């Protein structure tokens with residue numbers, strides 16, 4: 001039996017969301033952990049744009065995280081139970097905001113030295129505005145995940161970015177009273193079995209290595 005190949009990088013938030021979808025859907029893959037400063041030529045051959053995650057199937061290569069999630073959900077719609085059409089639209093709208101606006105400001109806040117003339121506080125404020133919007137959609141102060149008590153597509157897509165935002169200045173983040181529910185959800189996410197399972201340390205892949213598999217417990 002051959003499994004789909006997943007090119008991945010442990011700390012990449014896009015790769016994290018793909019791994020979470022695969023994990024929750026119980027789809028086993030041959031994982032190839034890469035370093036972004038030394039991408040394997042086999043990876044660039046299947047997807048010359050050179051970003052992770054990439055899922056290599058028998059007949060196609062999927063090299064966008066959102067497309068990988070779509071493929072996963074077509075095979076096993078793990079989020080069906082919480083998907084009425086209003087929630088679906090909200091989820092898709094918020095993912096677009098995070099992938100574009102939030103990511104743009106997050107990069108300038110967290111990696112300010114990589115950019116010229118960056119006003120860190122401005123970019124932090126733009127991020128927090130988006131988080132305040134997300135906060136409104138968290139069902140209750142006791143919710144462990146955004147919509148209810150199990151992870152949704154929105155959780156797996158946006159929480160890796162919220163985690164990065166917190167890491168830029170944890171003390172500041174932990175004091176923000178306007179995002180109390182997000183702080184609780186993020187805390188639950190970081191401590192969850194789901195997060196633990198997708199953050200396993202794999203050795204960097206080299207051609208000729210014996211296959212290693214993700215998830216480990218399947």
Ligand SMILES: N[C@@H](CCC(=O)N[C@@H](CS)C(=O)NCC(=O)O)C(=O)O
Pocket residue numbers: 009011012013014015036050051052053063064065066
């Ligand atoms: N739109 C892509 C973005 C993926 C992406 O940008 N991944 C980063 C790592 S977090 C990457 O591979 N960057 C390539 C590089 O740094 O050379 C997706 O959703 O899959």
